[in-house]
Amino acid sequence: MPELPEVEVVRSGLDRWVSGRTISTVQVRLDRSVRHHSAGPKDFSDRLSGRTITSVQRRGKFLWMVLDDEHALLAHLGMSGQLLMQPRQEPDEKHLHVRISFDDDAPELRFVDQRTFGGLRVEDLVTEPWLGRWVPTSVGHIAPDPFEPGFDSSLVARALRKKATGIKRALLDQGLISGIGNIYADEALWLARRHYARPTGAFTGPQVRELIAHAQDVMSAALAQGGTSFDSLYVDVNGSSGYFDRSLNVYGQEGLPCQRCGRAIVREPFMNRSSFRCPGCQRTPPNAHW
DNA sequence: AAGAACTCCTGGATGC
């Protein structure tokens, strides 16, 4: 499941493969994959034909290709989305939903997505309120991620402490800080020895900043691993595969001993999914906000 | 209006 590090691997790969190239035709094979493009699949294709991609950018888990007409092709990978560079003669993947062809002989760009939570859309660019950065319309409410120049953890801490909710809900709130998903939230909380239901209001500013620093650390480590294996035609999303086994301390580790205290990691229902924590070093706080 | 719940989806894993 792509979170910030996995999306960044895709972004950097795409930047190398598609920047400067001109789109010839776009084939939408599954309308659902462009469902957020309000004007429909035909308009989606029409707006891309003839456009040249100037750069590939990212905020949190959103990535977009800036076009030469001041619009952007925005992509979100959802749970299982992949953006692949494939030679034209390569057989279609089972879940190939959108094919973007270029006016040259180099590989085409394919959007492949088994669970179809991801999608593509063409949007205007707008100025967002935190850094004044030029982003696609629907990214306008997504807060800066910890790797952006100008990211201000003090600002995040102030906003977060004002929320009436639990700390993990806040970490997952892309309007507060973006890029963090279920995996890295659990890992950052373990590193900071915090329970996921600790109320945001119980945190001091420095405690929030420490937690954010841990999130940065774990995502940097993941990015370092995902980045190493990427040097082929294949712009992949499973940067998680190598990372999963080696470095995760709590996520998916139910029943295994905590690397700090030896207590068995527990899995608990949370927001219709799961939270993993060590019952020894991440104690349930008073006034827990589930 | 903020915060929480619900919803979308597929296929591998699990249970009987």
Next chain:
DNA sequence: TGCATCCAGGAGTTCT
């Protein structure tokens, strides 16, 4: 063995 159920979860939508 085969069928049914569970489970993964990002973010837009709907609810309270």
